[in-house]
Amino acid sequence: xxxxxxxxxxxxxxxxxxxxxxxxxxxxxxxxxxxxxxxxxxxxxxxxxxxxxxxxxxxxxxxxxxxxxxxxxxxxxxxxxxxxxxxxxxxxxxxxxxxxxxxxxxxxxxxxxxxxxxxxxxxxxxxxxxxxxxxxxxxxxxxxxxxxxxxxxxxxxxxxxxxxxxxxxxxxxxxxxxxxxxxxxxxxxxxxxxxxxxxxxxxxxxxxxxxxxxxxxxxxxxxxxxxxxxxxxxxxxxxxxx
Amino acid sequence: xxxxxxxxxxxxxxxxxxxxxxxxxxxxxxxxxxxxxxxxxxxxxxxxxxxxxxxxxxxxxxxxxxxxxxxxxxxxxxxxxxxxxxxxxxxxxxxxxxxxxxxxxxxxxxxxxx
Numbered sequence: 001x002x003x004x005x006x007x008x009x010x011x012x013x014x015x016x017x018x019x020x021x022x023x024x025x026x027x028x029x030x031x032x033x034x035x036x037x038x039x040x041x042x043x044x045x046x047x048x049x050x051x052x053x054x055x056x057x058x059x060x061x062x063x064x065x066x067x068x069x070x071x072x073x074x075x076x077x078x079x080x081x082x083x084x085x086x087x088x089x090x091x092x093x094x095x096x097x098x099x100x101x102x103x104x105x106x107x108x109x110x111x112x113x114x115x116x117x118x119x120x121x122x123x124x125x126x127x128x129x130x131x132x133x134x135x136x137x138x139x140x141x142x143x144x145x146x147x148x149x150x151x152x153x154x155x156x157x158x159x160x161x162x163x164x165x166x167x168x169x170x171x172x173x174x175x176x177x178x179x180x181x182x183x184x185x186x187x188x189x190x191x192x193x194x195x196x197x198x199x200x201x202x203x204x205x206x207x208x209x210x211x212x213x214x215x216x217x218x219x220x221x222x223x224x225x226x227x228x229x230x231x232x233x234x235x236x237x238x239x240x241x242x
Numbered sequence: 243x244x245x246x247x248x249x250x251x252x253x254x255x256x257x258x259x260x261x262x263x264x265x266x267x268x269x270x271x272x273x274x275x276x277x278x279x280x281x282x283x284x285x286x287x288x289x290x291x292x293x294x295x296x297x298x299x300x301x302x303x304x305x306x307x308x309x310x311x312x313x314x315x316x317x318x319x320x321x322x323x324x325x326x327x328x329x330x331x332x333x334x335x336x337x338x339x340x341x342x343x344x345x346x347x348x349x350x351x352x353x354x355x356x
Contacts, residue, residue: 025338040309050252057261062299065308067260071247077259078245085263090299093292095271100280109272116268121296171352173310178348179341181303182323186330186340188296200290204297209305220302224295231294232287 013138017145020130021152026122029183031153033061036176038161039168040065044072048162055154060120061180063087089221093228094124101131102139111140118147125187196235203227318351 021027034055041051046068058064063084070080095116102115115127127143134142161168192198204227211219247255278285304323306312311319326344333339 025341028338029341036309046252050256053253054256054260057256058264060264062303063260063264067256069308071252071255071259074246074248076244076246077250077255080259081263084260085266087299088264088267090267090292090295091264092267092271092274093288093295095268096275096278097285097289097292099272099275100278100282100285109276112272112275113269116272117265119268119271121299124292170310170313171349174314174352175345175349177303177307177309177311178314178319178322178345181300181307182326182344183337183341184296184300184303185323185327186337186344188293188300189327189330190335190337192293194286196286196290197293200293201297204294205301207294208298208301212302212306220295220298223298224291227294227297228287228291231290235286235290 008135008138010138010141013134013141014145014148016134017130017142017147018149020126020142020146021149024122024126024150026126026150026183026187027153029179030122030150031157032176032179034154034157035161035164036173036179037061037064037068038158038163039165039173039176040068040161041158042162042165044068046072048159051158051162052155055158056151058084059117060088060091086220090224091119095119098124098127098131101128102143104137106137107140115140115143115147118143118150121184121187122150123147125191128191194235195238196231199234200228200231203231314348314352315355318348318355321351322348 037055038048038051041048041054051068054064054067058067066083066087067080070083098119099112099116103112119127123143123146126146130146131139131143188201189198192201204224207227208220208223211223250258300323303311304319305316307314307319322344325347326340329343330336330340333343
């Protein structure tokens with residue numbers, strides 16, 4: 001991955017993270033996705049500044065689409081907040097899975113707040129992939145660089161999408177919205193090196209639509225908990241018999 | 243209970259409805275992760291759950307998509323996501339190749355089967 005000498009400053013690690021985003025497929029995926037998001041903000045009559053502030057504060061594609069479309073359609077604030085919170089539950093296990101890889105004995109809790117804020121599918125996948133190649137005591141700086149770097153295509157595309165919204169044909173808008181599920185699927189598959197992760201991915205793809213078809217409350221959360229737990233149980237059983 | 247954005251303004255609404263309900267999970271994650279060692283077995287389970295929930299979001303965005311993507315036929319969306327995954331497997335397990343194959347399949351499919 002990335003070979004680095006150990007007398008490596010935090011500033012250099014930060015810039016290495018920043019530079020890594022230019023080689024990440026997610027920089028392009030985010031650019032496309034946020035062209036679509038900028039256009040959505042325009043069509044729902046939000047200001048461009050609101051669109052940019054929402055990207056910095058929320059920083060999670062599916063949640064932002066819910067916020068803009070529910071507020072823009074006049075949905076009640078309580079209902080909208082519940083919908084956003086449900087889409088955000090996935091961030092908890094992501095943060096819990098990533099942070100132990102970044103910290104040392106001397107890491108203070110507040111040092112981890114920024115990498116936690118950056119955690120979303122793109123950042124999570126790239127951090128899990130790249131951080132093991134960075135000296136442990138510089139991983140937080142590296143990941144902060146990665147997170148800040150991802151804001152460049154995101155905010156740039158939000159501006160372009162907002163200004164060009166009126167010229168977008170429907171097929172382009174559809175293709176931009178399709179970037180999120182397509183890139184989430186292949187990047188998660190790439191990061192699923194272990195058998196247990198592959199099984200969790202496959203089970204989640206099957207169980208979530210079933211739970212939602214059966215109209216279960218909190219379907220995404222429970223389908224994920226069940227699929228992940230079955231995958232883990234299968235992994236334990238396999239380990240024991242091996 | 244029935245207050246809308248008109249009552250409190252777009253920025254206050256953004257913080258209340260967008261930032262806080264989303265960010266709470268990240269902050270909670272920081273505290274849950276505090277006592278966990280990188281090599282602990284529970285992380286295998288946590289990662290499996292995170293992966294499965296992300297899989298659920300992928301399925302949801304494909305089957306019941308937002309906005310203009312809903313205008314593309316379901317068979318085309320499913321065909322495109324499969325094409326993207328097969329493209330990823332066949333072309334050096336490249337994420338870029340997978341996304342490109344999926345997008346091309348979606349655009350082609352939307353033209354052929356509107």
